[in-house]
Amino acid sequence: MNRSEPLVLGIESSCDETGVGIVRGTTLLTNAVSSSMEEHVRFGGVIPEIASRAHLDAMVPTLQQALADADVELLDVDALAVTSGPGLSGALMVGVAAAKALAVATGKPLFAVNHLVAHVGVGLLDAGRLPDNLGALLVSGGHTEILRVRNLASDVELLGSTIDDAAGEAYDKVARILGLGYPGGPAIDRLAAQGDPAAIRFPRGLSQPKYLGTPEQPGPHRYDWSFSGLKTAVARFIEDCEARGVEVPVADVAASFQEAVVDIITSKAVLACTENGITSLLLGGGVASNSRLRQLTRERCEAAGITLTIPPSSLCTDNGAMVAALAARIIMDGGEPSGIGFGTDSSMPVTTVHL
Amino acid sequence: MLILALDTSAAASAALVSDGVVLGRFASTDTRSHAEVLAPAVEQLLFDAGVAGTGLDALAVGVGPGPFTGLRAGIATARMLAFVWNVPLHGVMSLDAVALDADHAEGEFAVATDARRKEVYWARYRAGSALPELVDGPHVGPAESVPDLPVYGRGAGLYAGRLAGTAHATELTPDAVALARVAERTLADGGALRATTPLYLRESDAKVPGPRKKALL
Ligand SMILES: [Zn+2]
Numbered sequence: 312m313n314r315s316e317p318l319v320l321g322i323e324s325s326c327d328e329t330g331v332g333i334v335r336g337t338t339l340l341t342n343a344v345s346s347s348m349e350e351h352v353r354f355g356g357v358i359p360e361i362a363s364r365a366h367l368d369a370m371v372p373t374l375q376q377a378l379a380d381a382d383v384e385l386l387d388v389d390a391l392a393v394t395s396g397p398g399l400s401g402a403l404m405v406g407v408a409a410a411k412a413l414a415v416a417t418g419k420p421l422f423a424v425n426h427l428v429a430h431v432g433v434g435l436l437d438a439g440r441l442p443d444n445l446g447a448l449l450v451s452g453g454h455t456e457i458l459r460v461r462n463l464a465s466d467v468e469l470l471g472s473t474i475d476d477a478a479g480e481a482y483d484k485v486a487r488i489l490g491l492g493y494p495g496g497p498a499i500d501r502l503a504a505q506g507d508p509a510a511i512r513f514p515r516g517l518s519q520p521k522y523l524g525t526p527e528q529p530g531p532h533r534y535d536w537s538f539s540g541l542k543t544a545v546a547r548f549i550e551d552c553e554a555r556g557v558e559v560p561v562a563d564v565a566a567s568f569q570e571a572v573v574d575i576i577t578s579k580a581v582l583a584c585t586e587n588g589i590t591s592l593l594l595g596g597g598v599a600s601n602s603r604l605r606q607l608t609r610e611r612c613e614a615a616g617i618t619l620t621i622p623p624s625s626l627c628t629d630n631g632a633m634v635a636a637l638a639a640r641i642i643m644d645g646g647e648p649s650g651i652g653f654g655t656d657s658s659m660p661v662t663t664v665h666l
Numbered sequence: 667m668l669i670l671a672l673d674t675s676a677a678a679s680a681a682l683v684s685d686g687v688v689l690g691r692f693a694s695t696d697t698r699s700h701a702e703v704l705a706p707a708v709e710q711l712l713f714d715a716g717v718a719g720t721g722l723d724a725l726a727v728g729v730g731p732g733p734f735t736g737l738r739a740g741i742a743t744a745r746m747l748a749f750v751w752n753v754p755l756h757g758v759m760s761l762d763a764v765a766l767d768a769d770h771a772e773g774e775f776a777v778a779t780d781a782r783r784k785e786v787y788w789a790r791y792r793a794g795s796a797l798p799e800l801v802d803g804p805h806v807g808p809a810e811s812v813p814d815l816p817v818y819g820r821g822a823g824l825y826a827g828r829l830a831g832t833a834h835a836t837e838l839t840p841d842a843v844a845l846a847r848v849a850e851r852t853l854a855d856g857g858a859l860r861a862t863t864p865l866y867l868r869e870s871d872a873k874v875p876g877p878r879k880k881a882l883l
Contacts, residue, residue: 353874360734360870367738367864371749385750401735404701408742411705416719416750651709654702 312420317389317642320377321635322370322413324406325398325426326453327351327362329369331377332632333388334639339436341381342625342632345369348494355487356480357452359399366405374413377631385417390648392638395423395666396659398453403655411651420648422638423666425659426629428467430595431460432637433626442618446470446589448580450604451596451628452479452494455536455576457583458661463637464644469661470583471534474517478572479598481538485545485568489561499565500601506566508603513544513571515578526586534583541571573604581611591618599627641665667723667853670708670747671846674700674740675732675760676779676820680707681842682715683850689715691843700739708747719751726849728760728840730865731787731804732779741862756849757860761789761819763844765798768818768835774801776813776831778821779839781806786821787867788812796851806867 316336323330327347333340347365351357378385393410396403407423414421431447445460455473460466476484479496486495491502516537517523524530545568552559584592594608599621612619626632641664649666656663668684678700679693692707694700712719727744730737741757748755764777772793778786789803790813805811809825816834823836852859 354872358870358872361872363734363738364864364866364870367742367745370742371745374746374749401738404735405738405742408701408704408739409746411701412708412743412746413750415705415709416747651705652702654699 312642313389314642314645317639318383318387319390319392319635319639319642320388321392321631321633321638322406322410323394323629323631323634324366324402325394326402326629327357327365328629329366329373330629330631330634331373332630332635333377333381333383334436334632334635336639336643337435337437337439337636339632340383341377342630343373343377343380344630345373352493355493356483359401362399363401363405366402370405370409388417388419390420390422390638390642392422392424392634394426394429394634395653396426396656398426398657400655400657403657407655414651421651422641422646423649423653424634424637424641425661425664427454427456427458427661428463428664429633429637431458431463431593432640433595433622433633434593434620435636435640436626436632442591444588444590445593446584446587446591447593447595448608449596450478450576450598452483453477454596457534457580459587459589464641464646464664467661467664470587471536471579473536473538474532475537475539476542478536478538478576481542481572482598484542488546488549489564496598496601499569500603502562503566503569503603506560506562506564508566508570510560510563511548511567513567514540515571515575516540518575534579536575536579538572541568569603573607576604577607577611580608581615581617584617585615589617591620594619594621595627597628600624667850668717668721669724669726669846669850670711670722671726671842671849672704672708672740672744673728673760673763673840673842673845674704674736675728675730676839678704678707678740679842680704680711681846682711682717683843683846686847686850688843693841697733697736700736704739704743708743719747719753722751722753724849724853725753725755726758726845726859727755727862728763728845729757729860729862730760731781731806731867732760733782734866737864741864745862755862757862758845758848759800759804759860759865760840760845761787761804762800762848763840764819764838765789765791766844766848767838767841768798770798770816770818774815776815776817778809778812778817778819780821780824784808786812786825788821790815796855797848804865804867
């Protein structure tokens with residue numbers, strides 16, 4: 312195996328994007344993605360079975376597109392990589408079955424990698440290396456996490472995460488309550504621009520002292536989030552408007568909801584960074600393209616002396632290039648392939664960077 | 667004709683068959699580890715037989731009906747192998763494999779497999795000289811909906827008391843050897859096989875949310 316600048320093909324299928332990306336060392340060659348998002352619109356959220364059916368049909372065409380885009384022959388690839396978890400198990404299964412078949416058919420080594428750590432892996436592309444004292448804030452429809460990354464290939468720690476809905480899921484649910492479309496994030500972000508973020512004081516989940524504790528004696532959820540109470544508060548507010556016969560101030564609700572989400576995400580993320588010696592933060596996941604989240608994260612990171620990196624949106628959402636980038640790093644660090652006997656793990660912990 | 671056949675509509679199975687002769691076969695016993703076991707099984711079969719994937723004349727895959735997640739593991743595997751090796755890929759209805767193994771001498775019979783949720787996947791066949799002929803199906807439904815005929819397969823065994831007909835070969839499930847034979851004989855007779863579109867027979871269960879009446883609902 313070429314370990315100095317490996318040509319790696321990565322496959323991603325953990326949620327609703329079928330991704331095939333190819334990298335050479337830390338250089339991005341292509342990032343082909345087929346999304347089933349449109350098929351979930353009428354349901355107001357990702358339907359796992361529909362996503363899985365779409366993965367099956369998109370897999371080979373997306374692979375062909377990636378190979379053509381990058382002008383790469385399968386023969387020349389040094390290694391293959393696939394997301395084996397965390398994610399929707401039926402969806403993961405399609406990518407893993409396809410990746411293993413690709414490994415059998417080509418005889419190439421296969422690396423099974425962690426989806427969340429792969430989100431951080433995109434930070435390598437073009438930059439070449441990751442900064443020291445790195446943290447990653449991942450916000451999407453499937454996850455809300457803050458990670459500490461000592462060594463991308465071998466030492467990643469989960470500092471905090473949502474204990475119920477992911478932030479993007481909360482956006483989708485509130486968008487449904489407000490009668491906006493799916494996905495909720497962009498719809499609320501647009502509407503919020505016309506509203507007053509201070510109009511309604513929605514709750515910030517897990518922000519009470521009993522959950523936070525102190526730096527010396529951290530509470531049980533110091534760096535964790537919760538968004539289900541916020542969603543209920545929005546629903547209550549609207550019911551109350553309807554009961555009183557007043558028009559729902561939709562733009563103000565959107566702006567105030569968004570402010571509550573973004574405020575608690577960024578304040579806890581920055582708290583986790585400052586208390587854990589993190590001086591560089593990477594923002595990833597689909598919600599990283601939210602304008603208010605970017606703005607407030609930037610402001611608060613600057614105030615705290617933290618260097619913020621936000622990869623291009625196409626690399627923030629789920630994709631195969633991040634899977635390939637992480638595997639390339641693992642290979643350059645001397646990591647061994649996973650074989651083809653592994654299974655999927657829908658709740659794979661971030662401490663397991665690869666199998 | 668050298669065929670590699672895969673089926674994951676019930677258990678996972680794989681077989682390498684050359685002009686009717688079985689060169690190697692694999693079958694798992696459980697129904698929930700298809701993505702783990704299938705690729706290693708294929709690799710082992712080819713290795714043991716000293717055959718290169720590019721030397722195959724055809725690939726055949728069971729397209730169900732069967733539980734969705736497992737079924738997709740086989741089809742995803744077969745499609746990728748066929749793409750890389752550039753070998754023709756054919757879909758075979760998985761119940762056809764059970765019908766071939768049913769060994770029914772004459773007349774009509776039915777085949778039933780486990781569809782979970784207290785239902786069966788079933789189809790009706792007429793015994794033939796080379797291959798049983800599919801008369802009706804596949805369908806999914808309660809055991810009571812299977813016609814009053816001899817019923818073969820695990821689905822018959824699970825609900826023997828609820829069938830109008832009689833249960834036979836009650837442990838029989840779709841197997842890759844029979845699947846390869848169905849493919850081989852059909853192709854030899856100049857017949858056409860299916861595309862590899864999975865036969866889900868059931869919708870995804872997703873519900874389109876109705877209009878909001880109360881915000882808290
Ligand atoms: Zn993701």
